[in-house]
Amino acid sequence: QVQLQESGPGLVKPSETLSLTCNVSGGSITGYYWSWIRQPPGKGLEWIGYMYYSGSTKYNPSLKSRVTISVDTSKNQFSLKLSSVTAADTAVYYCARDAGATGMIDYWGQGTLVTVSS
Amino acid sequence: QSALTQPASVSGSPGQSLTISCTGTSSDVGSYHYVSWYQQHPGKAPKLMVYEVSNRPSGVSNRFSGSKSGNTASLTISGLQSEDEADYYCSSYTSTSTPVVFGGGTKLTVL
Numbered sequence: 001q002v003q004l005q006e007s008g009p010g011l012v013k014p015s016e017t018l019s020l021t022c023n024v025s026g027g028s029i030t031g032y033y034w035s036w037i038r039q040p041p042g043k044g045l046e047w048i049g050y051m052y053y054s055g056s057t058k059y060n061p062s063l064k065s066r067v068t069i070s071v072d073t074s075k076n077q078f079s080l081k082l083s084s085v086t087a088a089d090t091a092v093y094y095c096a097r098d099a100g101a102t103g104m105i106d107y108w109g110q111g112t113l114v115t116v117s118s
Numbered sequence: 119q120s121a122l123t124q125p126a127s128v129s130g131s132p133g134q135s136l137t138i139s140c141t142g143t144s145s146d147v148g149s150y151h152y153v154s155w156y157q158q159h160p161g162k163a164p165k166l167m168v169y170e171v172s173n174r175p176s177g178v179s180n181r182f183s184g185s186k187s188g189n190t191a192s193l194t195i196s197g198l199q200s201e202d203e204a205d206y207y208c209s210s211y212t213s214t215s216t217p218v219v220f221g222g223g224t225k226l227t228v229l
Contacts, residue, residue, distance in 0.1 A: 035218075045164065047218045050218075094163060102150075102152035103211050104154050105164070105166060105209075106169075110163055
């Protein structure tokens, strides 16, 4: 059974960079698309982007200038960096597996709340 | 504003059937068979309930079924149960610059 677990700071200061890592266990990171999705408190889901294990990426255009997703196949991990954060980036961040780059997200992490505040 | 449009809320009594709609455009729902539905209970991660319009992952109750007509996809829940009370989100592949889009979510209340 594939399991995903996010880790990283729960509090980030405005203008700084949010950094999260997702550890994948119970399966290989190769052969799939690895996604980040966020959910502001009380609101809906927002797709941030995904990376294929080989390195190709797609990002939400509204965040593209600030987002970087990377994969470390040797550690079975992938990461998210979001720069120049503001309070609007406060959200629960989920890492997830997209089975075919089509929005079919079959495995999700439990989510981690990141608050942007000074 | 979400790319896919869902009703904000729906409600039904135990045992009833109800349908949640998800309206997109010819750039997403209308052109691709890649519509998924997710169930999210409070404080939990979303759970995949339906993929590729009408397929259920292993372990998902057959009370959940999906369909599509034109630019609108639908999730039908039959034999409504109290544990079905949750938020439901649709997603679709899209040919626009954002390959994956979500609906705004629908809160299902079991009366």
